[in-house]
Amino acid sequence: MSTITRTDLGQAVEDAAAHLYVWALKDIPRDLRDALVAARGRETSVTGVRVLETILRNVEVADEEGNLVCQDTGIAVYYCRVGEGFPLHPAGIYRALRAGTERATVENSLRSNTVHTLTRESTGANVGYRVPIVHWEFVADWDGLDVKCVPKGSGSENMTFLRMLVPADGVNGVKRFVLESIVDAGGKPCPPGIVGVGIGGSADYALHLAKEAIARPVGSRNPDPLVAQLEDELYGLLNETGIGPMGLGGDVTVLQCHIEHADTHMTLNPVAVNYQCWAARRASAHIGADGAVEFDREF
Numbered sequence: 692m693s694t695i696t697r698t699d700l701g702q703a704v705e706d707a708a709a710h711l712y713v714w715a716l717k718d719i720p721r722d723l724r725d726a727l728v729a730a731r732g733r734e735t736s737v738t739g740v741r742v743l744e745t746i747l748r749n750v751e752v753a754d755e756e757g758n759l760v761c762q763d764t765g766i767a768v769y770y771c772r773v774g775e776g777f778p779l780h781p782a783g784i785y786r787a788l789r790a791g792t793e794r795a796t797v798e799n800s801l802r803s804n805t806v807h808t809l810t811r812e813s814t815g816a817n818v819g820y821r822v823p824i825v826h827w828e829f830v831a832d833w834d835g836l837d838v839k840c841v842p843k844g845s846g847s848e849n850m851t852f853l854r855m856l857v858p859a860d861g862v863n864g865v866k867r868f869v870l871e872s873i874v875d876a877g878g879k880p881c882p883p884g885i886v887g888v889g890i891g892g893s894a895d896y897a898l899h900l901a902k903e904a905i906a907r908p909v910g911s912r913n914p915d916p917l918v919a920q921l922e923d924e925l926y927g928l929l930n931e932t933g934i935g936p937m938g939l940g941g942d943v944t945v946l947q948c949h950i951e952h953a954d955t956h957m958t959l960n961p962v963a964v965n966y967q968c969w970a971a972r973r974a975s976a977h978i979g980a981d982g983a984v985e986f987d988r989e990f
């Protein structure tokens with residue numbers, strides 16, 4: 692953890708974003724490294740072991756050479772927790788995150804992925820209309836800003852599913868849908884990764900919650916014991932599917948299952964699944980009202 696102090700808040704946020712994007716791409720968090728090593732330890736299929744050893748070697752090479760853990764630099768996604776007393780308006784925060792993403796891409800010669808959704812023409816250095824994508828949360832009685840950068844690879848993002856269950860489907864319907872989604876996804880999202888599940892709210896909010904779930908530290912549990920119990924149960928069931936590392940068969944199909952939930956309408960039961968691949972990259976910074984930036988590996 693390191694601390695830098697800047698007086699220009701916009702510049703501090705831009706610098707933090709520029710650092711976070713490339714840091715996340717090169718240096719995966721400790722909890723993810725531990726989860727991959729543990730997965731290697733419990734895998735019994737010969738092919739599965741070989742895949743997990745290749746993944747671990749890939750991480751080692753990235754460390755040794757200061758290189759990316761995967762060529763897909765993803766789409767830049769940020770999660771911002773903004774204190775009501777933070778002196779920079781969210782419009783300024785967004786401008787800074789965008790500038791930081793662009794700068795990191797140019798300065799580090801990162802692959803640029805963003806295109807116009809219809810023409811498919813490049814829109815710039817990992818920026819475009821409404822890109823980067825920023826999720827906002829506003830916090831009362833606080834003057835800080837937390838920024839978490841989660842570059843999201845397309846292989847796993849393409850494996851995103853939503854179903855509007857009916858209330859009568861109940862929790863069993865939720866479990867069935869999550870299992871069906873991951874079985875359908877097979878090896879496409881580069882397993883083993885993190886299955887994020889969003890339950891409740893509305894259609895769009897369930898998807899938002901599923902995305903929040905994949906960005907949590909690996910193996911963290913929902914504070915609601917009922918939801919945490921469902922996380923444990925789904926984690927066990929998903930690993931009984933036999934899909935295995937990279938879909939080539941084995942014991943380890945997922946590193947974890949995280950669930951976020953919201954209350955919902957009495958006639959709704961939305962469920963969303965968002966997959967995060969083994970390269971579950973994330974990096975965070977805490978920015979004070981005085982411009983002090985503290986980078987955090989484990990948030």
Ligand code: SF4
Nearest residue numbers: 761844846847881968
């Ligand atoms: S899904 Fe993940 S591991 Fe697979 S290519 Fe994309 S970023 Fe890389």
